[in-house]
Amino acid sequence: MxxxxxxxxxxxxxxxxxxxxxxxxxxxxxxxxxxxxxxxxxxxSATPDNAMSGGGSGSAKAQAVIEKHFPERQGDTLTLAIKADEGIDAPAARSRIEKVLAALDASPVTGPVTSPYQDASLVTKDRRIARTIVPLTVEDVKKADVKVLVDTVEQASGDGVSLGLGGQQAEKAETPKQGPGDSVGVLAAAVILFIAFxxxxxxxxxxxxxxxxxxxxxxxxxxxxxxxxxxxxxxxxxxxxxxxxxxxxxxxxxxxxxxxxxxxxxxxxxxxxxxxxxxxxxxxxxxxxxxxxxxxxxxxxxxxxxxxxxxxxxxxxxxxxxxxxxxxxxxxxxxxxxSVRLPRRVSRRHGSADGPAPARRTPAERWAGAVQRRPLLAAVLAGAGLLLLAAPALSMRLSLPDASVQPHDRSSYTSYKILSEGFGPGYGAPLIFATEAGSRQGLGPVVQAVADTDGIASVTPPQTSGDGQAATFTAFPETGFQDEATTDLVHHLRDDVLPKTNVGGDVFIGGPNAAAVDYSQQTASRLPLMITVVIALSLVLLVALVRSVTIALQAAVMNLLSIGAAYGVLVAIVQWGWLGSALGFTTAMPITTWVPLTMFPVLFGLSMDYEVFLISRVREEYERTGDTRAAVTRGLARTAKIITAAAAIMISVFTTSLLGPDVSIKQVGLGMAVAVLIDATVVRMLLVPAVMELCGRANWWMPGGRARKTARADLAEVVELGKAKV
The missing domain is CATH 1.20.1640.10 (Multidrug efflux transporter AcrB transmembrane domain)
Known part of the structure; x- marks a missing residue:
């Protein structure tokens, strides 16, 4: 040797x-x-940009019309939701409600607040529930300023009166910082490193x-x-x-x-x-x-x-x-x-009169041997298991989180519950119609067609812009923001209802719900391109490193299987609600649109890392012995400990995101932790050795004679890389 x-x-x-x-x-x-x-x-630091829509989507065009012709509608707003058990007109309830309205109106970051006592349209028929809009006059309002408003509303609740302040800025203001998640992740990583080293x-x-x-x-x-x-x-x-x-x-x-x-x-x-x-x-x-x-x-x-x-x-x-x-x-x-070592048990092996005792095979070597004795069975079981885990991903729904999926102790969730009870669940998912093609009167047929559509609860009268060049109206669905029926309704209005009206082709549907629908649709249409680009570039790098097309293709397929399985588990927990409450998800919800996007490239890159680590060691042993079976056994034995430690660190870091308040970050952390766990166990310890045993010498195939010509010349480079992490 x-x-x-x-x-x-x-x-x-x-x-x-x-x-x-x-x-x-x-x-x-x-x-x-x-x-x-x-x-x-x-x-x-730069100001964050959370704009989800853009380009030529219907919601983006609607927003452009509103920004151009309705400048008075610019800026964020908050929604105050009010519920009084004995009615808002009861003296004690009215006194408390009017104090809150006065405090909101007097804030330096808000505009005039219309009292529901002055506008009957803001109150339900039984006068138990009311609402009003609180405009924010500061363009980049600070979270601290909005948090003061949220606290004012929360402190006024009680004694039969429930108040909630909703809106995007309210959700941000009352969302705590990520919390102890990062610290816990560092602590867990320290423990793993101490055990490993x-x-x-x-x-x-x-x-x-x-x-x-x-x-x-x-x-x-x-x-x-x-x-x-x-x-x-x-x-x-x-x-x-x-x-x-x-x-x-x-x-x-x-x-x-x-x-x-x-x-x-x-x-x-x-x-x-x-x-x-x-x-x-x-x-x-x-x-x-x-x-x-x-x-x-x-x-x-x-x-x-x-x-x-x-x-x-x-x-x-x-x-x-x-x-x-x-x-x-x-x-x-x-x-x-x-220095400062962890006490370890020292295993002593005694020889006999015939010579030293033979070295014991490590657990990883024994495991590899077991897999190689039944490679087809192992490959089928592993592949079937991964496909089974990936199956729920076929029903994945994409959306963006709103107040309905927030923790139930937050003011924004209280606002959502009150408004849903009094004005319907669709109040939080308004569809804003905008056009430059018609006036207030010309939109009459469009408004009537929308109002007559199944799934629409109510429609507001159309309004013409101050310059007379545009018009807009709002429709409220019967279903909420996260309901699949609301998404279907948006598509039905665009594809079937509006085209049948005179100006329907020039009427655009916007608002937060339509923007979320457009963003999800754009994501789904471009996702195959991103996956293709990532896989192609990664394959080029891996082929250049390991000098094998077969192994590179194996890696791509196995990485896709592990990521698909992670998607499936994520759907089962978050969207179907299996164990969701135990993991910090207050309710079943669609997957946040950007979560699968960001998970895929990160996980594909990390999976390639583990692949290089394992395969380069296998390649070293194969060049030394020419025996694929022995090479896989030894390569697995020499990398199992470090793969396990590295994966354990990744999993501990990712799972600590479940301790934080952001439901989307929780989804990312959970999905990536599951993917790393699957990749480091089922894929690296079972599927890889089984498939390599089945492929035999074909593992090292390269087009033409390149592999044979370069194998020995590149051996030193591969050996160095194979030893890199051991």
């Missing part, structure tokens, strides 16, 4: 040697740089590297919003991804460093070797994630482009930190990497 010597004269090796020797310069430079970027990023010092290095990198990455993400506007969830999403990959990347390099010391190297040579091998794997893995994330740009949506850029920036910073900051930290650590 020959041992390949890792390259120590390449660019990465020189970089590692420089950072190790100049650690007293590199570490302060990182700290000062991150602090400076953090001050700029958090002090001058058995040393507090070794545990601290990946955490310190990842946290410093994430701080800088998030600050740059906030600044990048000035160039590419991004929604407000981008920072949370970037932190979630950055924390997971940042710790994992540092884990791989520290593991390789420890191996270098154990093999007799000094700290500098071990650092150089670790970065020259594991660092290359980190750069490949991170580049795959970044390329996959940038695939979101193909969606043609500003929102997704902002998410792609913001998350990619954070991943890039974690990559740079792994190959520059970490070598400096290793220079300070030196031989103390194994």
């Amino acid at each position: 020959t041992t390949e010597v890792p390259r120590t004269d390449g660019a990465l090796a020189r970089l590692a040697r420089f950072c190790h020797r100049r650690r007293r310069l590199v570490l302060p430079a990182w700290i000062v740089g991150v602090v400076a970027v953090a001050v700029a990023g958090f002090g001058f 058995g040393s507090l010092v070794a545990m601290g290095l990946p955490l310190a590297t990842a946290l410093l990198a994430i701080l800088g990455g998030i600050a740059l993400t906030k600044l990048s919003g000035h160039l590419v506007p991004a929604p407000d969830f981008t920072v949370i999403f970037a932190a979630l991804i950055g924390l997971g990959v940042g710790i994992d990347y540092a884990l791989f390099i520290v593991t390789r460093y420890k191996d270098g010391l154990q093999a007799g190297g000094d700290p500098e040579s071990a650092t150089v070797e670790a970065v020259a091998t594991a660092g290359r794997a980190v750069l490949f893995a991170g580049t795959t994630v970044v390329i996959a994330m940038l695939g979101l740009i193909t969606m043609g949506q500003r929102l997704m482009t902002g998410v792609a850029i913001g998350a990619s920036v954070t991943v890039v910073v974690t990559m740079i930190a792994a190959v520059t900051l970490l070598p400096a930290l290793l220079g300070f650590t030196g031989y103390t990497i194994n």
Whole structure:
């Protein structure tokens, strides 16, 4: 057996040697740089852009008409919902309600508030429930200012009077920060690292590297919003991804460093070797994630482009930190990497008179042997199991969250419940019709046709703009924002009802519900393109690395199966409500439209990371022995521990999102945690060895004679990458 010597004269090796020797310069430079970027990023961050619609959609055209001809309708509004058990006219109830109305009207961020006592249309017939609109006069109103209004309304509730303040700004104001989720994720990762390394010092290095990198990455993400506007969830999403990959990347390099010391190297040579091998794997893995994330740009949506850029920036910073900051930290650590050790049980093996006892096979080797004895059965069972888990994804519905899916102790949910009871569930899903083709009188046939449509509860009289060039009216469905019937109603109005009227072709349907429908439809139509681009680019990278078309295709198919299974589990929990309440989802709801989009590229990139880790080790053993079965067994045995630790860190980080308040972020975290769990167990430990056993020598097929010509020449490179994370 020959041992390949890792390259120590390449660019990465020189970089590692420089950072190790100049650690007293590199570490302060990182700290000062991150602090400076953090001050700029958090002090001058870009305003989030949460616009879901755009382009040529019907809702976007309706919004353009309203913005152009109805300037008085610009700006956010809040809705005050009132319910009095004994009626709003009871003296005690009226006194309390009028105090709240006065307080809302007197706020410096609100406009005139119309009292329901002055407008009978704002009160139900039994006069138990009322509503009124609270206009916000400040363009970029602060959450703190709106929170004061929310608190005022909540404090006035009680003694038979229920008050709730709804609207997008109210939901934002009363939504708490992400909470202890990130801290819990870091703590869980620390425990896993301590168990894996058995040393507090070794545990601290990946955490310190990842946290410093994430701080800088998030600050740059906030600044990048000035160039590419991004929604407000981008920072949370970037932190979630950055924390997971940042710790994992540092884990791989520290593991390789420890191996270098154990093999007799000094700290500098071990650092150089670790970065020259594991660092290359980190750069490949991170580049795959970044390329996959940038695939979101193909969606043609500003929102997704902002998410792609913001998350990619954070991943890039974690990559740079792994190959520059970490070598400096290793220079300070030196031989103390194994200090403060976890007590471990030492297994002693005694030989006999005939010689030393044979080495025991590891559990991973025994497992691989069992799979290889029945590869077809294992492949069929694993594939069938993944398809079964993926089946619910066929019924996936996409929408955007509204007040109806918020925790029941929030004022916005109270407002939703009161308004649904008094004015119907469709009050929170208004359909706003706008046109430049007709006047108030000319819209009569359109209004009547809409009012006569099944599923419409009520229609407001049309209004003409001040310049007389446009008109608008509002229709309220009988069903709520999240109901599938409401989505079907929007399509029916556009496809069947409006075209039959004289000006129907020039009447556009807008409003938050129609915008959500358009966004979901646009997403569904462009999703195949994004998936194709991500898979194609990832396959090119993987073929170039492992020199095998067969393995690259296997990886693509298996990644799709694991992601499909994660989608299916997400639908069963969130949309069908299975165990949803136990995981923090207050009610069954559609999947947030952008969640599957962001999950796919991230998970595909992470799955490729595990694939490279495992397959490169298998390739090394195959080149040494020429035996695919033995190569798979040994490759699995040598990578199982680190794959398990890396996956456990990812899962712990992702699942902590369930502790936060944002239902969409919860969906992302849950889906990615399930996908990583499936990928690290069913796929890597069962499906991969089974399929490779079935394919045999065909695993290493490349067109023409390229594979045979380059196999030996590339062996050193593959061996280095295969050892990168062990």
